[in-house]
Amino acid sequence: MKAWIAFWNILLKDMRSYYLKPPNISWGLLFPLVWITMFFIRSGLGMENLPELLPGLVALSILFGTTSVLSVTVTFEKKGRSFERLLLAPVSLELLMLSKTSGAILFGTVNAFVPILVAMLLTDLSAVNWSILVPATILIAISSTFLGLFIAVSVKEVFEAQTFSNFFRFPMIFLCGLFFPIEHLPVWLRPLSYVLPLTYGADVLHGSIHRSARMPLALDFGLLAAFCAVLFTVSLRNIRRKWIM
Amino acid sequence: MAKGRCDIIEVKGLTKIFDGTTAVDDVSFAVQAGELFGFLGPNGAGKTTTINVLTGLARPYGGAIRIAGIDCSTNPKAAQHLMGVVPDESNLYPELTGFDNLCFCGSLYGMNRHDRESRARQLLDRFGLAEASERKFAGYSRGMKRKLTIAAGIIHKPEILFLDEPTTGLDVASARQLRQLIADLHRAGTTIFLTTHYIEEAERLCERIAFIVAGRIVKIDTVEHLLQPFQKKQVIQITSINGAESIQARLSDTFGDMEFIFSDNKIIRVEADKPILAGAIVRFLEEQGIEVSEARRIRPSLEDVFVRVTGIETDAMKKEKEKSGMGGKA
Secondary structure, three states: OHHHHHHHHHHHOOOOHOOOHHHHHHHHHHHHHHHHHHHHHHHHHOHHHHHHHHHHHHHHHHHHHHHHHHHHHHHHHHHHHOOHHHOOOOOOOOHHHHHHHHHHHHHHHHHHHHHHHHHHHHHHOOOOOOHHHHHHHHHHHHHHHHHHHHHHOOOOHHHHHHHHHHHHHHHHHHHHOOOOOOOOOOOOHHHHOOOOOOHHHHHHHHHHHOOOOOOOHHHHHHHHHHHHHHHHHHHHHHHHHOOOO | OOOEEEEEEEEEEEEEEEOEEEEEEEEEEEEOOOOEEEEEEOOOOOHHHHHHHHHHHOOOEEEEEEEEEEEOOOOHHHHHHHEEEEOOOOOOOOEEEHHHHHHHHHHHHHHHHHHHHHHHHHHHHHHHOOOHHOOOOHHOHHHHHHHHHHHHHHHOOOEEEEOOOOOOOOOOHHHHHHHHHHHHHHHHHOOEEEEEEHHHHHHOOOEEEEEOOHHHHHEEEEHHHHHHHHHOEEEEEEEOOOOOOHHHHHHHHHOOOEEEEEEOEEEEEEEEOOOHHHHHHHHHHHOOOOEEEEEOOOOOOOOHHHHHHOOOOOOHHHHHHHHHHOOOOO
């Protein structure tokens, strides 16, 4: 019970201090809207084609929403030594880091629903399988958040967190099959696609929004969950190794 | 030190190595429940590293640690609920108010909302920060930040409080106020593990002191016992206007039963086991062309013990600290 009081208050503090700040709220709303507009202008498609773009918009909103804030705030707290306060608390490292990442997961999930809500207003989404889309969105948010945590633990400076985030994010966007199928990539690049968590996230999103998944959805979910477990475990191991020296 | 108190911190053969450098070298000591124990040493002696290992912020390379009977060598989390930690730099959240910072720290120890809010108000009152409670921590003065950091360390009423250089960089008034707070906490029964490089502070506050130099404890005892050999000693300090070091040998020859120590060219410390006739030495110096501006009897202090035991001049310690940007004498 006491550990959960700590968990809840860390989450609450992070939400108030970082995620619910006006610049982040406006960024969280504007970012998906800008992407929607940009893709429409670029593709010249009509409203009826919006579901085709939706998986990409949802995935980008989650990816940027989760990794941007988390990697920076954890690095910032580590540098300012306030992170030591958490390490000194009588709460297991696993629960501490789950509470630190919960804010980003929530923020990423809410971000994901911005393009979905816009699409609901503009086009017919009756073909969407919500019972797959909702858990998939949450699972993608978790895996992206843990990727952000992995980045935060790997760097020392705040600016490094941003640079390192982009090192992962931009190749991932183009290699994960969101905007063009993996089969269209050069053969030598394809193996790289299959080691990216977003590849499986993108496949579930395609499957749930316009029924065009390339892999079995159970496999996508399983691999996404495996990525979450691996990224979280490696991040915790790195914290123990680098920050509790 | 009262008899019959149990050891609440037990450290045996503690060693910590960073990148091939031994920061703490086979350190052993015990702190009794309710004791105010001081760790005194220069910069880089291993004081903060020892605190970090004891509190779980660093892993020991070797040795055993028991806190309140709990083996913390491999699982430091097991005893963290008993500890409050005040680091050498204030590390609260700059974006939170003083009140919110204390409440947040209370929540990390599982305190419910009512308890942590009433305790936070009580501490803000006690530390004279009630009026600043709704101001953001980032806007606090250095002294206020230190006070709030100490308040955050005791919000959950810990049995053991680790204080790392609590008064470093503070002005005289704030440092005095903090020392009073530390003494009050000690009187209330909290075990306090205090590191400092201010010898007067350690002498004034601590019951027992360990001198740590280059990662090793070189002496550990009660302040009373540490001072005992020096109580019989007579000491006077003579300040000259022109330098006197050139006649050190002549002084020793003339006053064979006295010891002459030059901390710099113009200050002579005279020590003897029998009463010193200052007039005779001053006259001798003036005959040698040395102009004396002051001669005064000084009470033996812990500084004398520290210099004798460690061979480190305390002025050098202060200068080293000031150079590292930690502020002036508190």
